[in-house]
Amino acid sequence: xxxxxxxxxxxxxxxxxxxxxxxxxxxxxxxxxxxxxxxxxxxxxxxxxxxxxxxxxxxxxxxxxxxxxxxxxxxxxxxxxxxxxxxxxxxxxxxxxxxxxxxxxxxxxxxxxxxxxxxxxxxxxxxxxxxxxxxxxxxxxxxxxxxxxxxxxxxxxxxxxxxxxxxxxxxxxxxxxxxxxxxxxxxxxxxxxxxxxxxxxxxxxxxxxxxxxxxxxxxxxxxxxxxxxxxxxxxxxxxxxxxxxxxxxxx
Ligand SMILES: Nc1ncnc2c1ncn2[C@@H]1O[C@H](COP(=O)(O)OP(=O)(O)OP(=O)(O)O)[C@@H](O)[C@H]1O
Ligand SMILES: [Mg+2]
Numbered sequence: 007x008x009x010x011x012x013x014x015x016x017x018x019x020x021x022x023x024x025x026x027x028x029x030x031x032x033x034x035x036x037x038x039x040x041x042x043x044x045x046x047x048x049x050x051x052x053x054x055x056x057x058x059x060x061x062x063x064x065x066x067x068x069x070x071x072x073x074x075x076x077x078x079x080x081x082x083x084x085x086x087x088x089x090x091x092x093x094x095x096x097x098x099x100x101x102x103x104x105x106x107x108x109x110x111x112x113x114x115x116x117x118x119x120x121x122x123x124x125x126x127x128x129x130x131x132x133x134x135x136x137x138x139x140x141x142x143x144x145x146x147x148x149x150x151x152x153x154x155x156x157x158x159x160x161x162x163x164x165x166x167x168x169x170x171x172x173x174x175x176x177x178x179x180x181x182x183x184x185x186x187x188x189x190x191x192x193x194x195x196x197x198x199x200x201x202x203x204x205x206x207x208x209x210x211x212x213x214x215x216x217x218x219x220x221x222x223x224x225x226x227x228x229x230x231x232x233x234x235x236x237x238x239x240x241x242x243x244x245x246x247x248x249x250x251x252x253x254x255x256x257x
Pocket of ligand 1: 019022025043044045046047048049050051052
Protein backbone atom coordinates (compact mmCIF):
# COMPACT_ATOMS: atom_id res chain seq x y z
CA UNK A 7 0.00 0.00 0.00
CA UNK A 8 1.23 3.49 -0.85
CA UNK A 9 1.98 5.83 2.06
CA UNK A 10 0.16 8.69 0.32
CA UNK A 11 -2.46 8.15 -2.33
CA UNK A 12 -4.21 10.93 -4.24
CA UNK A 13 -7.11 10.02 -6.49
CA UNK A 14 -8.66 12.52 -8.92
CA UNK A 15 -7.99 15.52 -6.68
CA UNK A 16 -9.47 18.83 -7.77
CA UNK A 17 -8.73 22.00 -5.80
CA UNK A 18 -8.67 25.79 -5.97
CA UNK A 19 -8.86 28.92 -3.85
CA UNK A 20 -12.11 30.31 -2.43
CA UNK A 21 -14.70 30.63 -5.18
CA UNK A 22 -12.03 30.87 -7.90
CA UNK A 23 -11.40 28.42 -10.73
CA UNK A 24 -9.91 24.96 -10.29
CA UNK A 25 -6.13 25.13 -10.01
CA UNK A 26 -5.60 21.39 -9.67
CA UNK A 27 -7.67 19.76 -12.39
CA UNK A 28 -7.53 16.05 -11.71
CA UNK A 29 -4.41 14.89 -9.91
CA UNK A 30 -3.73 11.26 -9.02
CA UNK A 31 -0.42 10.08 -7.61
CA UNK A 32 1.08 7.52 -5.28
CA UNK A 33 3.98 7.89 -2.90
CA UNK A 34 5.80 4.96 -1.35
CA UNK A 35 7.31 5.07 2.13
CA UNK A 36 11.00 5.90 2.55
CA UNK A 37 11.58 7.39 -0.88
CA UNK A 38 12.24 10.92 -2.13
CA UNK A 39 10.00 12.49 -4.78
CA UNK A 40 10.46 15.71 -6.70
CA UNK A 41 7.69 17.73 -8.36
CA UNK A 42 8.82 19.85 -11.29
CA UNK A 43 6.88 22.08 -13.66
CA UNK A 44 6.68 25.66 -14.86
CA UNK A 45 5.71 28.64 -12.71
CA UNK A 46 1.99 28.62 -11.95
CA UNK A 47 1.66 24.89 -12.69
CA UNK A 48 0.01 24.30 -9.31
CA UNK A 49 2.97 22.70 -7.52
CA UNK A 50 2.58 24.71 -4.30
CA UNK A 51 -1.20 24.37 -4.52
CA UNK A 52 -0.77 20.59 -4.55
CA UNK A 53 1.27 20.61 -1.33
CA UNK A 54 -1.16 23.08 0.27
CA UNK A 55 -4.00 20.70 -0.58
CA UNK A 56 -2.25 17.65 0.88
CA UNK A 57 -1.39 19.56 4.08
CA UNK A 58 -4.97 20.77 4.49
CA UNK A 59 -4.31 24.50 3.96
CA UNK A 60 -6.93 24.38 1.20
CA UNK A 61 -9.56 21.62 1.11
CA UNK A 62 -9.89 19.43 -1.99
CA UNK A 63 -13.08 20.14 -3.96
CA UNK A 64 -13.23 16.57 -5.17
CA UNK A 65 -11.23 13.39 -4.99
CA UNK A 66 -9.55 11.40 -2.24
CA UNK A 67 -6.37 11.91 -0.25
CA UNK A 68 -5.35 8.88 1.81
CA UNK A 69 -2.32 8.85 4.10
CA UNK A 70 -1.31 5.53 5.60
CA UNK A 71 -4.83 4.19 5.15
CA UNK A 72 -6.50 7.26 6.70
CA UNK A 73 -8.61 9.59 4.56
CA UNK A 74 -7.18 13.05 5.32
CA UNK A 75 -8.95 15.12 2.66
CA UNK A 76 -11.51 16.56 5.09
CA UNK A 77 -9.11 17.06 8.03
CA UNK A 78 -7.73 20.37 9.34
CA UNK A 79 -4.02 21.20 8.92
CA UNK A 80 -3.27 20.48 12.60
CA UNK A 81 -4.99 17.09 12.36
CA UNK A 82 -3.00 16.24 9.22
CA UNK A 83 0.17 17.33 10.99
CA UNK A 84 -0.56 15.00 13.86
CA UNK A 85 -0.92 12.15 11.35
CA UNK A 86 2.76 12.81 10.59
CA UNK A 87 2.53 14.94 7.46
CA UNK A 88 4.47 18.19 7.66
CA UNK A 89 4.89 21.03 5.19
CA UNK A 90 7.71 23.53 4.87
CA UNK A 91 6.20 26.29 2.71
CA UNK A 92 7.97 28.35 0.06
CA UNK A 93 8.09 31.47 2.30
CA UNK A 94 9.51 29.48 5.27
CA UNK A 95 7.31 31.40 7.80
CA UNK A 96 9.32 31.33 11.02
CA UNK A 97 8.51 33.22 14.20
CA UNK A 98 10.86 36.12 13.45
CA UNK A 99 11.22 37.51 16.96
CA UNK A 100 11.81 34.15 18.60
CA UNK A 101 15.15 32.44 18.97
CA UNK A 102 16.18 29.31 17.09
CA UNK A 103 15.41 27.16 20.13
CA UNK A 104 12.02 28.82 20.70
CA UNK A 105 11.09 28.24 17.06
CA UNK A 106 11.92 24.57 17.48
CA UNK A 107 9.81 24.28 20.62
CA UNK A 108 6.89 25.91 18.74
CA UNK A 109 7.32 23.30 16.01
CA UNK A 110 6.85 20.63 18.67
CA UNK A 111 3.62 22.11 20.05
CA UNK A 112 1.89 18.80 19.44
CA UNK A 113 4.48 17.10 21.67
CA UNK A 114 3.58 17.51 25.33
CA UNK A 115 6.53 15.67 26.89
CA UNK A 116 9.34 18.09 27.87
CA UNK A 117 12.00 15.36 27.77
CA UNK A 118 10.94 14.34 24.29
CA UNK A 119 11.13 17.96 23.12
CA UNK A 120 14.70 18.19 24.48
CA UNK A 121 15.61 14.94 22.73
CA UNK A 122 14.16 16.11 19.42
CA UNK A 123 15.91 19.48 19.76
CA UNK A 124 19.21 17.67 20.21
CA UNK A 125 18.41 15.45 17.25
CA UNK A 126 17.83 18.42 14.90
CA UNK A 127 20.92 20.19 16.27
CA UNK A 128 22.94 17.09 15.36
CA UNK A 129 21.44 17.21 11.87
CA UNK A 130 22.05 20.98 11.51
CA UNK A 131 25.13 21.86 13.58
CA UNK A 132 24.94 25.47 12.36
CA UNK A 133 21.64 25.84 14.21
CA UNK A 134 23.11 24.47 17.43
CA UNK A 135 25.73 27.22 17.37
CA UNK A 136 22.96 29.78 16.98
CA UNK A 137 20.37 28.39 19.38
CA UNK A 138 19.87 31.77 21.11
CA UNK A 139 19.90 33.89 17.96
CA UNK A 140 16.68 35.54 16.86
CA UNK A 141 15.27 33.91 13.70
CA UNK A 142 14.89 37.20 11.79
CA UNK A 143 18.62 37.94 12.06
CA UNK A 144 19.68 34.69 10.42
CA UNK A 145 20.80 34.28 6.81
CA UNK A 146 18.43 32.86 4.20
CA UNK A 147 20.17 29.50 4.30
CA UNK A 148 20.03 29.31 8.09
CA UNK A 149 16.34 30.24 8.00
CA UNK A 150 15.68 27.41 5.54
CA UNK A 151 17.53 25.00 7.86
CA UNK A 152 15.46 26.24 10.80
CA UNK A 153 12.20 25.85 8.87
CA UNK A 154 13.14 22.24 8.07
CA UNK A 155 14.39 21.58 11.61
CA UNK A 156 11.16 22.93 13.07
CA UNK A 157 9.13 20.63 10.83
CA UNK A 158 11.27 17.67 11.93
CA UNK A 159 10.37 18.29 15.59
CA UNK A 160 7.13 16.33 15.15
CA UNK A 161 9.12 13.40 13.74
CA UNK A 162 7.11 13.40 10.50
CA UNK A 163 6.61 10.37 8.30
CA UNK A 164 6.11 12.55 5.24
CA UNK A 165 7.97 15.82 4.86
CA UNK A 166 6.86 18.14 2.07
CA UNK A 167 9.29 20.94 1.20
CA UNK A 168 8.44 23.77 -1.20
CA UNK A 169 11.48 25.17 -3.05
CA UNK A 170 14.13 24.87 -0.34
CA UNK A 171 16.87 26.46 -2.46
CA UNK A 172 14.86 29.56 -3.42
CA UNK A 173 17.07 32.64 -3.22
CA UNK A 174 20.05 30.78 -1.75
CA UNK A 175 23.66 30.77 -2.94
CA UNK A 176 24.84 27.50 -4.56
CA UNK A 177 27.05 26.44 -1.66
CA UNK A 178 24.35 26.75 0.97
CA UNK A 179 21.84 25.08 -1.39
CA UNK A 180 24.21 22.14 -1.61
CA UNK A 181 24.24 21.82 2.18
CA UNK A 182 20.44 21.90 2.25
CA UNK A 183 20.18 19.32 -0.55
CA UNK A 184 22.72 17.16 1.28
CA UNK A 185 20.45 17.10 4.32
CA UNK A 186 17.32 16.48 2.24
CA UNK A 187 19.09 13.53 0.63
CA UNK A 188 19.71 12.04 4.07
CA UNK A 189 16.12 12.36 5.31
CA UNK A 190 14.95 9.26 3.46
CA UNK A 191 18.18 7.27 3.38
CA UNK A 192 19.30 7.78 7.01
CA UNK A 193 16.07 8.66 8.81
CA UNK A 194 13.43 6.81 6.80
CA UNK A 195 11.38 9.97 6.28
CA UNK A 196 9.48 10.09 3.00
CA UNK A 197 10.13 13.35 1.15
CA UNK A 198 7.99 15.23 -1.37
CA UNK A 199 9.97 18.13 -2.73
CA UNK A 200 9.25 20.99 -5.14
CA UNK A 201 12.35 22.37 -6.78
CA UNK A 202 12.95 24.97 -9.51
CA UNK A 203 16.57 23.88 -9.67
CA UNK A 204 15.50 20.82 -11.61
CA UNK A 205 18.91 19.20 -11.83
CA UNK A 206 19.55 19.41 -8.08
CA UNK A 207 16.02 18.34 -7.20
CA UNK A 208 16.25 15.29 -9.43
CA UNK A 209 19.70 14.39 -8.10
CA UNK A 210 18.42 13.87 -4.54
CA UNK A 211 15.19 12.15 -5.62
CA UNK A 212 14.12 8.63 -6.59
CA UNK A 213 11.08 9.59 -8.59
CA UNK A 214 9.85 12.70 -10.42
CA UNK A 215 6.37 14.08 -11.12
CA UNK A 216 5.95 16.66 -13.86
CA UNK A 217 3.04 19.01 -13.23
CA UNK A 218 1.65 21.51 -15.71
CA UNK A 219 -1.65 23.42 -15.85
CA UNK A 220 -2.83 21.70 -12.70
CA UNK A 221 -2.39 18.15 -13.98
CA UNK A 222 0.28 15.50 -13.73
CA UNK A 223 1.72 15.29 -17.24
CA UNK A 224 4.38 12.68 -16.69
CA UNK A 225 6.19 10.70 -14.02
CA UNK A 226 9.24 8.49 -13.95
CA UNK A 227 12.42 7.41 -12.20
CA UNK A 228 14.77 10.30 -11.39
CA UNK A 229 17.83 8.67 -12.92
CA UNK A 230 16.34 8.42 -16.41
CA UNK A 231 13.78 11.22 -16.60
CA UNK A 232 16.25 13.66 -18.11
CA UNK A 233 16.91 11.21 -20.95
CA UNK A 234 13.29 11.50 -22.04
CA UNK A 235 13.11 13.93 -24.95
CA UNK A 236 9.54 14.93 -24.06
CA UNK A 237 10.69 16.17 -20.65
CA UNK A 238 13.76 17.83 -22.07
CA UNK A 239 11.93 19.73 -24.79
CA UNK A 240 8.68 20.50 -23.07
CA UNK A 241 9.72 21.30 -19.55
CA UNK A 242 13.40 21.42 -18.98
CA UNK A 243 14.23 24.05 -21.58
CA UNK A 244 11.38 26.22 -20.35
CA UNK A 245 12.36 25.72 -16.73
CA UNK A 246 16.06 26.27 -17.30
CA UNK A 247 15.25 29.52 -19.12
CA UNK A 248 12.96 30.66 -16.32
CA UNK A 249 15.50 29.99 -13.57
CA UNK A 250 18.34 31.60 -15.45
CA UNK A 251 16.26 34.74 -15.86
CA UNK A 252 15.70 34.60 -12.12
CA UNK A 253 19.47 34.62 -11.66
CA UNK A 254 19.71 31.24 -9.97
CA UNK A 255 21.02 29.11 -12.83
CA UNK A 256 20.37 25.43 -13.24
CA UNK A 257 23.73 24.06 -12.18
N1 LIG B 1 -3.91 32.22 -2.44
C1 LIG B 1 -4.27 32.16 -3.73
N2 LIG B 1 -5.46 32.63 -4.15
C2 LIG B 1 -5.84 32.55 -5.45
N3 LIG B 1 -5.08 31.99 -6.43
C3 LIG B 1 -3.89 31.48 -6.07
C4 LIG B 1 -3.42 31.54 -4.71
N4 LIG B 1 -2.19 30.97 -4.67
C5 LIG B 1 -1.92 30.58 -5.93
N5 LIG B 1 -2.93 30.88 -6.77
C6 LIG B 1 -2.98 30.61 -8.22
O1 LIG B 1 -2.86 29.21 -8.43
C7 LIG B 1 -2.08 28.94 -9.60
C8 LIG B 1 -0.98 27.96 -9.27
O2 LIG B 1 -0.12 28.57 -8.30
P1 LIG B 1 0.97 27.76 -7.51
O3 LIG B 1 1.55 28.69 -6.50
O4 LIG B 1 0.40 26.48 -7.03
O5 LIG B 1 2.02 27.43 -8.68
P2 LIG B 1 3.50 26.85 -8.60
O6 LIG B 1 3.56 25.73 -9.55
O7 LIG B 1 3.86 26.59 -7.18
O8 LIG B 1 4.35 28.08 -9.18
P3 LIG B 1 5.81 28.64 -8.78
O9 LIG B 1 6.79 27.79 -9.50
O10 LIG B 1 5.78 30.04 -9.32
O11 LIG B 1 5.94 28.60 -7.29
C9 LIG B 1 -1.60 30.29 -10.10
O12 LIG B 1 -2.39 30.66 -11.20
C10 LIG B 1 -1.81 31.21 -8.94
O13 LIG B 1 -2.11 32.52 -9.36
MG1 LIG C 1 5.24 27.40 -5.86
